[in-house]
Amino acid sequence: MSAIPAEDDAGQWRAPGVDAPASAPVTSLAVASLLRRLDGVLDDLHGLSLAGLSDADVTELLDATTTASSRLAAMQCATAAQADDRRLGEPTGARHTHHWWARRSRLTRAEAGRLVRLGRALATETHAPTAAAFAAGDLRVDQARKIVDSVDALPAARVDDEIRAKAETMLLGLARQHDARDLTQLGKRILDTVAPEVGESHEAAALAAEEARAAATADLTVYDDDHGSSHGTFTMPTTAWKMLQRHLLALANPARHTDQQLRDETGALKPLRRRLGEAFVEYVERYPADATPQTAGVSATVVVTMTLEQLLGEQATALLDDGTRISAGQARRLACEAGIIPAVLGAGSVPLDLGRSTRLFTKSQRIALGLRDGGCTARGCETTASGCHAHHDDPWAKGGRTELASGRLLCPHHHRLVHDSRYFVTTHADNTLTFTMRT
Secondary structure, rough: OOOOOOEEEOOEOOOOOOOOOOOOOOOHHHHHHHHHHHHHHHHHHHHHHHOOOOOHHHHHHHHHHHHHHHHHHHHHHHHHHHHHOOOOHHHHHOHHHHHHHHHHOOOOHHHHHEEEEEEHHOOOOOOOHHHHHHHOOOOHHHHHHHHHHHHHHOOOOOOOHHHHHHHHHHHHHOOOOOOHHHHHHHOOOOOOOOOOHHHHHHHHHHHHHHHHHHHHHHEEEEEOOOOOEEEEEEEEEHHHHHHHHHHHHHHHOOOHOOOOOEOOOOOEEOOOOHHHHHHHHHHHOOOOOOOOOEEEEEEOOOEEEEEEEHHHHHOOEEEEOOEEEEEHHHHHHHHOOOOOOEEEHHHHOOOEEEEEEHHHOOOHHHHHHHHHHHHHOOOOOOOOHHEEEEEEOOHHHOOOOOHHHHEEEEOOOHHHHHOOOOOEEEEOOOOOOOEOOOO
16 A cells, blocks of 8 residues: 555546556656646746736635645655655665755755654555545645644554544544644544543543653753843743743733833834733742742842942943843832842942842832822823832932832833933822933
8 A cells, every 4th residue: 555646547646545457667757747747837827927816816726726735745745755665865874864855855854854754654554544635635734744643642552443543534524624733632632532431531641641741841041142132942831831821911911001002112013922021021020029939048139239329320330140230220120129139339349238128118008009099100101000010219229218108109111211311200299200301
């Protein structure tokens, strides 16, 4: 049985696993003729003036080329599997067929490897129905891969060939209405339909294995680009991500922000990914200081070091305890809310004041500020109290105290502005603030 679609004597394509009348061996001349015809059709298609087509024609052409690309992909997978069977990469010293193919085709090794594996799987009798649907253009590459993976993942000790065939048939039916992403989830629950007595226990075991694997592969990699930004990737259990995602979406909720805050520097609305990035920054900066872990009896807080002149100056910088430099305005803003220890140094690096997390407004004080201010005290801002930071009107470096009389609520945007030396801040009789850019 072959997984490679072939053409019979009548010129009709047959799917893998479908018997065809005996025919003469395929010759190189016949293959070359087929490829020339294929190139000719593709040339004709690329010669079309798409702008001159009607909407119906564009739709029909898009549907037809999607189906044709799937049929070509099926032939590509089958041919790659045949090349693997023949070890065509060995004469070039390639370790694996997909390495050889990747060099010839400029595919990545990963993609070439996936296509070879899919082709080999579809060449087996088990997946003949999926191979036939793929060759007919009824499946996309990722759909075929997900069906194969789902069927192969069924527990061999508890699922016989009949149940396995039923599962594959059902997934092929579902593929008519669902994409590869949906098929992944449907494949995990397919036994609930074709073998309910096995499905529940199998799902529990599969989920436990997934969770154990996710916990064992947790990873975080971050690097500093030396231009004020850090980049990275992470791997975490899906449940942990869902928890973090819920928090970030709440912080990024447009209802918490003014129209101005929702727009970028050009006036366009910020995409969700940027709003989530800003929410993540806010999440980190506002992490409760009393919840930070302790090492040798000291909380894992960040120490910001600066001279008194730097703290009071408009054009100054501060130094984190790992050597990272930040602006004095950033340090003053963080000192209002975040769990940091500001260490202000005088002449000879003598500590003048060491702030502690008790300098932060307490929960009761935050509630009182919310009742008094109602939300952000910047004039015209509609951010509610739950979306605001607690700010010290009288900086602690100038003898200010953490008390209601010298505190106010500011949204993250206006909290940044109040510490931005480019703006002059006016406090009005109604306790609201306005900002004017200095000239």
